[in-house]
Amino acid sequence: MNNDILNTTILTVEDDIQIRNFIKFVLESNDYNIVTAGSYHEAIEQYLANHIDMILLDLGLPDVDGFELIRKVREFSNIPIIVVSARDQDKEKVKALDNGADDYLIKPFSAAELLARMRLAFRHCKVKEINEKYKVKDLEIDLTKHLVYLNDKELHVTPMEYRLLAVFFKNVGKVLTTSYIIKEIYGANYGSDTQALRTLIASLRRKIEENPVKPKYILTEVGVGYRLMDE
Ligand code: CA
Numbered sequence: 174m175n176n177d178i179l180n181t182t183i184l185t186v187e188d189d190i191q192i193r194n195f196i197k198f199v200l201e202s203n204d205y206n207i208v209t210a211g212s213y214h215e216a217i218e219q220y221l222a223n224h225i226d227m228i229l230l231d232l233g234l235p236d237v238d239g240f241e242l243i244r245k246v247r248e249f250s251n252i253p254i255i256v257v258s259a260r261d262q263d264k265e266k267v268k269a270l271d272n273g274a275d276d277y278l279i280k281p282f283s284a285a286e287l288l289a290r291m292r293l294a295f296r297h298c299k300v301k302e303i304n305e306k307y308k309v310k311d312l313e314i315d316l317t318k319h320l321v322y323l324n325d326k327e328l329h330v331t332p333m334e335y336r337l338l339a340v341f342f343k344n345v346g347k348v349l350t351t352s353y354i355i356k357e358i359y360g361a362n363y364g365s366d367t368q369a370l371r372t373l374i375a376s377l378r379r380k381i382e383e384n385p386v387k388p389k390y391i392l393t394e395v396g397v398g399y400r401l402m403d404e
Contacts, residue, residue, distance in 0.1 A: 180206070181205055181206065181226045181227070181295075182205070182206040182207070182208060182223055182224060182225055182226050182227075183200055183205050183206070183207050183208070183225070183226065183227050183228070183229060183291075184207075184208050184209075184210065184216065184219055184220060184223070184225045184227070184228045184229070185197065185200075185207060185208070185209045185210070185228075185229045186209075186210045186211075186212075186213075186215075186216040186228065186229065186230045186231055186234065186239070186242065187209070187210075187211065187229070187231040187257065188211045188212060188231065188233070188234055188235050189231070190211075192231075192257075192280065193209055193211070195284075196229060196257075196287070197209060199284040199287060199288065203288060208223050208225065211234075211235070212234050212235050212236045212237075213234050213236045213237035213238075213239070213241060213242055214236055214237070216228075216230075216234075216242055217242070217245065220246065225252060226252060226253075226295075227252055227253045227254070227255070227291065227294065227295070228242075228246065228252065228253070228254045228255070229255050229257050229287075229291075230242060230243065230254055230255065230256050230257060230274070231256075231257055231258060232256060232258040232260055232265070232269065233258065233259070233260070239256065239258070239269075240268060240269065240272055243256075243269065243272045243273050243274050244272055244273070246273075247272070247273040251298070252298070253275045253276075253291075253294035253295060253297065253298050254273065254274045254275055255274065255275060255276045255277070255278055255290055255291065255294055256269045256274045256276070256277045256278065257278045257280065257282070257287075258277070258278075258279065258280065259279070259280045261279045263395075263396030263397055266348075266394075266396075266397050267350050267352075267396075267397055267398075270348055270349075270350050270353070270397065270398075271350055271352070271353065275294045275297060275298075275346075275347050275348075276290050276293065276294055276346075276347065276348060277348060277397075278290055293346035293403075294346065294347075296345065296346055296403065297344065297345050297346040297347045305317045307342040307343075307345070309342070309345060309390065309401060309402075309403040310389070310390065310403060311323060311324045311325075312381055312390055313325075314338055314339060314342045316339060316342075319335060321335065321338060323380075323381055328380060328381070329380075330377070330380065331376075333358065333373055334373065334376065334377045334380070336357075336358045337354070337358050337373055337374070337377060338377065340354060340357045340358060341391065341399070341401035342401065344401065345401050345403050346400065346401070346402070346403060347400065348394050348397060348398060348399075348400045349398045349399055349400065350397055350398040351367050351370060351397075351398045351399075352398075353398065354370060354398060354399065355367070355369075355370055358370075358373075374391060374399065377391065378390075378391060389402065390402065
């Protein structure tokens, strides 16, 4: 039994009883504590009554839209929120991520996929607490010395590539929208020059990826943005 999981409570917000029961079954079989809610208002009640470590959130709720719950929770908490939705349009994903969700799972999904995304979101959360040095597979960044290492050898990167990598490392496993990355590395007034970002990603991939066409570090999330993978 995994001790990390033993005292972990997941709030599942979902009005479809079949999906809710499926998630409940999967999580309970994997030793998570689970609390459920079928509406926005029930979710707020459950959130306030329990110590919640993560939220799995359906966007289409009967009373208030799920986006509102993300905004509400983000006013006072950084716990991982994974949106679980049948809405697969890119603009819905971008909106959820820009509002503070950590990841996005499209229905239907498998138990294995759900559990993998949850582990990733928890790891992302832990990484945020540590600082200075981060490592993902064979790639390492030292934020104090401003150095990047690949296979334990120092890797030469430009200042912009370094800033881009730092943003990814601080958000390991999380899908970052293109507009978020641009704002982080170029500043808020830069607008949305996605071409500049694509060029920068391409040059970084040539340095860190064995095969830039099939990247294993920086993955493209089509229509949404990018994600630094660590598994
Ligand atoms: Ca629904």
